[in-house]
Amino acid sequence: MKIALDYTSAARQRAGIGRYTRSLIRALAQYDTTNQYALYVPRDAQYLDDTRAFPKNFRITRAPLSERYMVAMWQRARIPLPVETFTGALDIFYSPDFVLPPTRAKKKILTVHDLSFKRVPETAVPNLKWYLEDAVPRAVQRADLILADSDATRADLIELFDAPAARIQTLYSGYDEFFHPITTEHELARVRTTYQLTKPFVLHVGTIEPRKNLARLIQAFARLPQRGEIELVIAGGRGWMYDEIYAAPQKFGVSASVRFIGFTPDADLPALYSLAELVAYPSLYEGFGLPVLEAMACGAAVVTSNNSSLPEVAGDAALLIEARDVDALAFAMQKILDDSSLRAQLKQRGLVQAQKFSWQKSAQQLHAAFKL
CATH class of the missing domain: 3.40.50.2000 (Glycogen Phosphorylase B;)
Structure with missing residues (x-):
């Protein structure tokens, strides 16, 4: 044919x-x-x-x-x-x-x-x-x-x-085969140096646009008690209607702790996912939500939304929240940061869930x- x-x-x-x-x-x-x-x-x-x-x-x-x-x-x-x-x-x-x-x-x-x-x-x-x-x-x-x-x-x-x-x-x-947990110190150090990652961080990966719900993510991050000890790293190219998103760190008083690192080459993403304390993906709507799958394949603990396709992708391997509920998002992130046992459990479940795709x-x- x-x-x-x-x-x-x-x-x-x-x-x-x-x-x-x-x-x-x-x-x-x-x-x-x-x-x-x-x-x-x-x-x-x-x-x-x-x-x-x-x-x-x-x-x-x-x-x-x-x-x-x-x-x-x-x-x-x-x-x-x-x-x-x-x-x-x-x-x-x-x-x-x-x-x-x-x-x-x-x-x-x-x-x-x-x-x-x-x-x-x-x-x-x-x-x-x-x-x-x-x-x-x-x-x-x-x-x-x-x-x-x-x-x-x-x-x-x-x-x-x-x-x-x-x-x-x-x-x-x-997900591509190179998405897996990165344990080699040379590669982790390379990515730390490339993006100047000197503190523990929460990671978001996705285009900078309103559907990704980033203004609420930044607002929820600002409510974390240890916000001065941890950063929010947002990886993604500029999309559209992003002025409110870029203004949010100053609005919520976390300008020093929120970093937009721009479009990230695929080769750097596995190490970023592996280094993150957790991956937050509180999208308002997704047809699939590929970053959730790729994060799980790299052994990251994930918080994502309970809407659209995201429960299908995440299964029982992530904490699910209502995307527009800032308090729920902050609580879920805090729960993972505070509970190393839960974090380890989500990482293991994520590796298993990712194998379904x-x-x-x-x-x-x-x-x-x-x-x-």
């Missing part, structure tokens, strides 16, 4: 859906050496280093147009130029990023990661929200098979878009979905 994959997010985004797509397709390339794959990317693709190691049945197909132009043409102007103009004839087209282009493929498969623009619309940039409210329902209607990141997202698709349950499968994410399982399920 000839299968085209929209590899745009992998080629254009370092984090988020870009990371998801790179990891999933890397695992697929290790699993399937038979079908012929065209990885469709726009002219302005940037991150293609991973594809150099792909087998010969995976090839890059670069369109002569930019990502922005393609979105405008296909999703806004709705010009029906089929993707086969760039890829050639197809049996299957798979998009891992919410929307579908015009295609004559026999089977169209779509991943919808979350419906945050419907569930927590106040956290979305208005223009993007309007775009997704128009483009995603159309793609859901056209898709022969929809892959949801979690049972929670699957339920959202059925409730909010009236998508037929029979056309939706849950396809969980995995793998990119290899995800790739095998995706491969099975390609059958006509």
Whole structure:
């Protein structure tokens, strides 16, 4: 079969859906050496280093147009130029990023990661929200098979878009093999030095944007009695609508103890997770919540929210709190910091819980979905 994959997010985004797509397709390339794959990317693709190691049945197909132009043409102007103009004839087209282009493929498969623009619309940039409210329902209607990141997202698709349950499968994410507990002092010392980590710290990993609930996390951190002895380290690139987040440390009197270290390369994350006293991820809504899984795989104790997909990912290996309850978040963090036995228990449970997820399982399920 000839299968085209929209590899745009992998080629254009370092984090988020870009990371998801790179990891999933890397695992697929290790699993399937038979079908012929065209990885469709726009002219302005940037991150293609991973594809150099792909087998010969995976090839890059670069369109002569930019990502922005393609979105405008296909999703806004709705010009029906089929993707086969760039890829050639197809049996299957798979998009891992919410929307579908015009295609004559026999089977169209779509991943919808979350419906945050419907569930927590106040956290979305208005223009993007309007775009997704128009483009995603159309793609859901056209898709022969929809892959949801979690049972929670699957339920959202059925409730909010009236998508037929029979056309939706849950396809969980995995974590890359380099996410494991780091015990070598050389690597731990390297990361300590790189990020100037001289005190014990609470860690958050994720894009700086309102849905991550960082202003409340900073407020809860300010209520910890030992806040002068511990830091809150926030790792993630700037996203959108972040002014309130960056103003929060001063507002709550913890400017000296809250550090924004910016986008963190994947290679540094396992040591950061391993060094942290705990990982706090009190998101308002997640389609999956990959940092929770990666933190558990590295043996970190985790506090996360009891909403959306997060209980599915965390299982019994994290303390779950109501995301908007600052007191509950502060209490949960304090409980882990004070109780070494609980911390050790959560770390062990997290390692076990993480083993339930793998990119290899995800790739095998995706491969099975390609059958006509």
